[in-house]
Amino acid sequence: MELHGITKRFPGVVANKDIAITVRKGTVHALIGENGAGKSTLMKILYGMQKPDEGTIAIDGEQVSFSSPGDAIARGIGMVHQHFMLADNLTVLENVVLGGEKLYGIGAKARKKIKEISDAYGLGVRPDALVEDLGVADRQRVEILKVLYRGAQILILDEPTAVLVPQEVDALFDNLRELKAEGLTVIFISHKLGEVLKVADDITVIRRGTTVGTADPKTATTKQLAELMVGSELPSPETRESTVTDVAMLEVKGLTLLESGFTGAPLTTAAPADPSATAVVREEVAAGRKLLDDVSLTIHKGEILGIAGVEGNGQTELIEALMGLRAPDSGGISLDGQDISALPVRKRREGGIGYIPEDRHRHGLLLEAPLWENRILGHVTEAPNSKRGILDPKAARKDTERIVREYDVRTPGIDVTAASLSGGNQQKLIVGREMSHNPKFLIAAHPTRGVDVGAQAQIWDAIREARREGLAVLLISADLDELIGLSDTLRVMYRGKLVADADPATITPEQLGSAMTGAATGRLEGGDERPEQSEQSEDGDAR
Template structure:
């Protein structure tokens, strides 16, 4: 690992993309300063750094979304200047953003061909090409599915396919594994190796340092807007890489002490939710036989004060509908939700929020923030009637502004001030603002959906600490996460959701991410026991629960 030198010199013909001396300034902030990056052809080049380090800005410059104030971009040995993403696409550069750029009201096919209608048309030719790419890379994309009906993982696969459809030779992947289980990560890495073998280059942005070291050929580290060094994966540990990134050791989500009490905070009994429209969808998103589709099927569980209950599941198996039913944005077709001894099933969302239900949404851009509004207005969001945002019937802007300054300081939200827009913050700093907002109202029950998605190791540690601290004080937490280490480390109890049903439970103290990932595919049910055979091979065994045991769980 070299923390001071520039990337090693390579023959110009072997360089796919080179950025030299890139500097980008915004009002009150220097996002990039004299950044250097060389990406070799046929390699995966990881770009790592803490939130706000300037990674996303740098990639937006390479993709033509922003122009650098200083510096040069070279593609295949030729210096270029991009005025738009269209220019970058024409030079074979494609980007899959951390927050997807898809039109919800269009189909997958329409999203993929949008702006590239001349390549394969908009009908049979385009559909054939989409199927060909989908099959080749195992993306499982349905051309006629409506994007608004897709889960987060499916949307990501559509974005990857869209880039390949346009003939990209250099792919920028921003946090591509954030929504994947271990088996899916392995499949993605297999795809990346296949892309490499065909001479394509991948710029891989991630905060999961173990994954970075396993998949990358080269690593560039940036901190506070400038390159601070490079690392050779074979000679570097996650701890060393974290230290180079943020100057501290790699945090762990592990929780040692138990704080679970016998006081029930939230009880869900027989919760059932039908799909919108009532009919299940068959192949290509067409109605099947008209039967009613249950997206949540007889879900029952109880979360106690001081307990974190983790829900593990592949995206699209009912997690989103469960969140919607608990927060009140989706109607429960049957079953009851009891909060602190009171039936809140018919309650509107605002009443639930005012009564102590906190909510960290799974998609901060679509559900958690007003991107073009200042930070202090986002502090008010979801808590309009509560102090310090309101006095009686009236909003209290000064109170909200003062409390926003407190959140910015306590949660280390990196921002020049509270009057900048939420869109101007990096993803991790947006997440810290949301967590600060929700924890500031002392919730009794917190829905935490992917609370550390897309945040760096330092911010991860802060968010985990806040959840653990509130848990010690009696907070009940429903944790939904695609990060299985996070699920296992933070949870007191673990349940597996598959096809809208809670099909298995596991002990976080003994289960491994691989075993949990296997159960998430529907391969096991009942109580999962960690096993080790005579030859020392580890695995899981599903032990069928008796009726009494099942009820107790």
């Protein structure tokens, strides 16, 4: 694939300017750049979602023009988005054939083709598995299989390792090598520079909408790549000084949550017509799987407690229980000495809980609303958003301008929609919003997922500064360097239980990643000792 002079303008901004990239067949070509550098716009152009104002695209020497993703797919281009596009309530087979029913039908022929592709590239995909039962690494493999099923010869992978632990990253890279060996071409977009050097054959760097250079992964370093990307050194999450006090801010005791169809408060308080019905419901709930299993933890003022775990092992349920979105079946939660176990979400927020959600698009922002309205979310009843119980848009707008300025949210103004911002700037807006209410306790779920090294450093600094002032933080992250670097205390979560703890000063990402698969319990020792490996299932998933 050859791109020459690609330029794309939007009102008030030039997203891409004279971009030139040559991608060799059968290679992994990494594309790196900070948030807002123009990577997403370029990928949308390659995938037919947008047309360039200037420039040409050639595939196998033939110039092409795409008016839709369908055109790109017809020319052998497939894209795996950072936010997966799967229907949870459908099987793998149904997700793969959806929209491509004319290719191989929806029955035995489609199933055979899926198995052939899965076996050929070592994807280990099970056609009849429900997507909602799959872990994040398996979902990613389904997304890759979807584009291969449609005949893709060029794969665009957008931040493919953002939610994977080291073992899963290694498995993905094995898959990419299989694809490369079969002659397929991969365009790999990532902010994790160490991984880029590990997997890429060629590297192109984009800054402020244009290509600023290329790098050879055999000789380049992460420091050199960071300087090319943002003009500065690679930031480190490392926190040297301790600010942990002996004052408990959050105490969780024996928290247990059973799997059931009900969350939060009951829909009705009316007595059942049949008294035995209550007993039946209780029996069904009691027989449910434990999503949280006797979880107990304490976070002190000035302390960051990090929780490591493969996604789907209870982290989301723990967050929802702490926020009041789910009513636990047993156990208690206290904040700053007050029992908040029965308080609704609003009272918990007003009581001092800040929340950086794991999925900014689904739980953190109204994408089609302007920035100043997004500043109000979650804090409707609090100053400066409201005055004596009535919304105060003027004050909210003024404070949004302050957040944009102090947190370096790069935007033309506060009236643009959240969807118009790059991922890193969306995240900085959320962090600024939550920190603006001086929380006592912050839930930070993947706070730097999918953001560049510059935005990453700003978010880390904001959390560290608040920690110095006494903030208690629950940090949940798939970035193990971030977990180890920021945390004062580390716990490992597996199948709804806190199964191990480690000293961030001595533990390595590899040791922590191994413990996350259930390979080790109790106190993890750092240094050269490695936790023993557990026996994994056939598909390599130790969840």
